Amino acid sequence: MxxxxxxxxxxxxxxxxxxxxxxxxxxxxxxxxADPVVYKLVRVEGDGRLVPATDDEVMEVEDFxxxxxxxxxxxxxTEQTMGSxxxxxPSSEKILLESSEGLLKTKTSEADAAKQNAQxxxxxxxxxxNDNHIDQSGGTGECPNPPDGMxxxxxxxxxxxxxxxFGRETTVKxxxxxxxxxxxxxxxxxxxxxxxxxxxxxxxxxxDEEECSKDVDDSFTQDPAxxxxxxxxxxxxxxxxxQSEDHQSGSGKKSRNNSMEIDSGSEHLNTEQRAxxxxxxxxxxxxxxxxxxxxxxxxxxxxxSPKSVGLGxxxxxxxxxxxxxxxxxGRTVVTRLDSLxxxxxxxxxxxxxxxxxxxxxxxxxxxxxxxxxxxxxxxVKKALGVRSSQTDxxxxxxxxKRRYTDQIQQPFFAELEKERQNSVxxxxxxxxxLGRSQEDSSGDNSDDNVVTVPTAKGGMRxxxxxxxxxxxxxxxxxxxSKCGAGRWSEIKRLAFASYSYRTSVDLKDKWRNLLKxxxxxxxxxxxxxxxKPTSMPIPEPILVRVRELAEMNAQVxxxxxxxxxSVGSRNMxxxxxxxx
DNA sequence: CTTAGGG
DNA sequence: CCCTAAG
Numbered sequence: 247m248x249x250x251x252x253x254x255x256x257x258x259x260x261x262x263x264x265x266x267x268x269x270x271x272x273x274x275x276x277x278x279x280a281d282p283v284v285y286k287l288v289r290v291e292g293d294g295r296l297v298p299a300t301d302d303e304v305m306e307v308e309d310f311x312x313x314x315x316x317x318x319x320x321x322x323x324t325e326q327t328m329g330s331x332x333x334x335x336p337s338s339e340k341i342l343l344e345s346s347e348g349l350l351k352t353k354t355s356e357a358d359a360a361k362q363n364a365q366x367x368x369x370x371x372x373x374x375x376n377d378n379h380i381d382q383s384g385g386t387g388e389c390p391n392p393p394d395g396m397x398x399x400x401x402x403x404x405x406x407x408x409x410x411x412f413g414r415e416t417t418v419k420x421x422x423x424x425x426x427x428x429x430x431x432x433x434x435x436x437x438x439x440x441x442x443x444x445x446x447x448x449x450x451x452x453x454d455e456e457e458c459s460k461d462v463d464d465s466f467t468q469d470p471a472x473x474x475x476x477x478x479x480x481x482x483x484x485x486x487x488x489q490s491e492d493h494q495s496g497s498g499k500k501s502r503n504n505s506m507e508i509d510s511g512s513e514h515l516n517t518e519q520r521a522x523x524x525x526x527x528x529x530x531x532x533x534x535x536x537x538x539x540x541x542x543x544x545x546x547x548x549x550x551s552p553k554s555v556g557l558g559x560x561x562x563x564x565x566x567x568x569x570x571x572x573x574x575x576g577r578t579v580v581t582r583l584d585s586l587x588x589x590x591x592x593x594x595x596x597x598x599x600x601x602x603x604x605x606x607x608x609x610x611x612x613x614x615x616x617x618x619x620x621x622x623x624x625x626v627k628k629a630l631g632v633r634s635s636q637t638d639x640x641x642x643x644x645x646x647k648r649r650y651t652d653q654i655q656q657p658f659f660a661e662l663e664k665e666r667q668n669s670v671x672x673x674x675x676x677x678x679x680l681g682r683s684q685e686d687s688s689g690d691n692s693d694d695n696v697v698t699v700p701t702a703k704g705g706m707r708x709x710x711x712x713x714x715x716x717x718x719x720x721x722x723x724x725x726x727s728k729c730g731a732g733r734w735s736e737i738k739r740l741a742f743a744s745y746s747y748r749t750s751v752d753l754k755d756k757w758r759n760l761l762k763x764x765x766x767x768x769x770x771x772x773x774x775x776x777x778k779p780t781s782m783p784i785p786e787p788i789l790v791r792v793r794e795l796a797e798m799n800a801q802v803x804x805x806x807x808x809x810x811x812s813v814g815s816r817n818m819x820x821x822x823x824x825x826x
Numbered sequence: 827c828t829t830a831g832g833g
Numbered sequence: 834c835c836c837t838a839a840g
Contacts, residue, residue, distance in 0.1 A: 711834065750828070755834070758831090778827060 272552055714756055719784060725789050731795065732756060751799055761796050764789040 714722075725737030734750035734757075742748050763784060 398833075511832070751830095751836095753835075754831095 310808040716785070716788075718742075718748070719743070719756070719760065719788055722753055723760070723788055723795065725753070726757060726795050727791070757792075760784070760789070760792045764796065 291502045721741040724739065725741035728740065729736040737746065737753055738750045742753065
């Protein structure tokens with residue numbers, strides 16, 4: 247099988263001078279004259295040898311190219327072109343061409359490459375390589391899709407684009423192949439196009455575009471991650487965003503400017519146009535540490551991941567975007583409410599839910615938003631998860647949340663808390679198994695509708711951070727006595743079935759704390775008590791039991807085990823001994 | 827998903 | 834409480 251291919255050679259040309267210099271016409275640029283890089287037509291024999299193309303073949307190609315040239319002017323319907331590409335499978339030719347490509351070592355100096363690129367921009371008016379492409383095709387009023395722009399040009403232009411895309415020359419003249427190649431390259435490397443491609447026919451694209459265009463106008467400089475969507479519309483010069491394709495295999499924390507992988511192999515890439523890279527999905531924690539802006543970007547990314555795209559559910563995202571405009575110091579909660587809500591007040595509530603179990607609330611949200619589907623829910627959930635944490639940060643940094651809350655706020659809060667606790671205690675002592683305290687009651691359905699409760703001194707307390715009531719503690723202890731420490735899920739099922747909050751992890755944590763408390767409270771007796779009498783008045787009996795159980799489970803900390811041996815007498819007063 | 831441990 | 838790593 248033989249194939250005619252175009253090959254680029256240096257003037258020094260190692261191949262017979264039989265070809266036709268097609269480069270200038272192909273690239274439709276007079277400047278090409280001095281350019282040493284030219285196209286030669288050669289034939290690739292079955293054994294891989296190169297044979298000068300015959301005149302007929304040359305003519306053939308010329309016609310082909312002519313055809314392409316004319317086609318270049320036809321900027322009319324890009325979608326059609328796209329379609330044809332999509333439908334066209336790789337021709338058998340392609341394979342051979344690829345192999346030949348390997349054989350022919352193209353040599354192109356950097357300068358040449360530069361020239362090529364320069365020409366490229368000239369010859370491909372609506373190429374996405376040009377940041378102004380939006381303006382050029384802006385007449386349509388639509389946001390041009392970069393790949394489409396690429397597709398408009400013929401093989402010659404495609405070749406140029408190819409080079410621009412892959413950073414190397416191509417010997418392939420097959421228009422379709424080039425197109426596909428470019429498309430693939432873009433798809434794989436440039437998330438912009440990914441999005442574009444995937445949702446090309448999706449009406450949501452339009453929505454997206456509307457949103458982003460609206461957004462872009464006044465949006466601050468966008469992080470590439472978020473820029474992606476915007477790029478689609480505006481082709482932001484600064485950020486060729488790369489929407490993470492959400493390859494689960496994402497690798498370590500890479501900067502957004504890391505090199506991307508291109509299937510056909512890439513050499514030097516024009517960094518300007520290659521700015522878009524695949525980026526790794528940051529971890530939640532990472533996000534939390536980031537500034538608001540970046541956090542939001544994260545949400546964007548999440549939502550605009552292929553999954554959502556595939557389902558054509560991007561609405562949440564568009565809704566989210568506006569949030570960006572909210573001043574960081576302000577109550578993002580409210581804003582988020584509006585934007586996300588599109589529909590509702592529910593959103594903020596949801597957002598307040600603890601990350602580990604937002605599902606229920608999300609479902610509730612779904613009820614309010616019938617239009618949202620499962621995937622959307624997931625995404626929303628995720629986004630909200632991020633968001634919530636972020637909001638927390640808004641209210642007060644994590645540090646504040648913990649340190650400040652515990653040490654400074656508590657004193658003020660102490661009184662209230664104490665009162666409440668006392669009432670609880672009373673009930674306990676009465677043998678009344680308090681199902682739930684006041685806090686609890688607020689919990690299940692409407693739970694933390696109020697994000698924070700301002701306290702006397704301007705402190706903020708989170709509602710959804712439920713203090714452990716004595717009853718809960720007792721249940722916990724009892725549960726441990728029954729099931730043994732470590733079987734938290736069991737305990738949760740048995741003793742905490744009615745407490746929708748309190749995950750097994752919570753139980754575990756609490757137990758850990760109890761353990762610590764039970765063994766550690768001896769030494770600082772007076773000091774601690776006097777200073778923080780209100781913090782957590784766990785009755786001694788409970789502590790004793792905790793200690794007991796701990797000993798039984800060999801959970802006793804080595805050093806502390808001897809700290810309080812004297813209390814042993816009381817240990818028998820409980821029901822637990824029989825169980826274990 | 828559950829458990830265990832660090833933050 | 835939150836997060837993550839393991840099983």
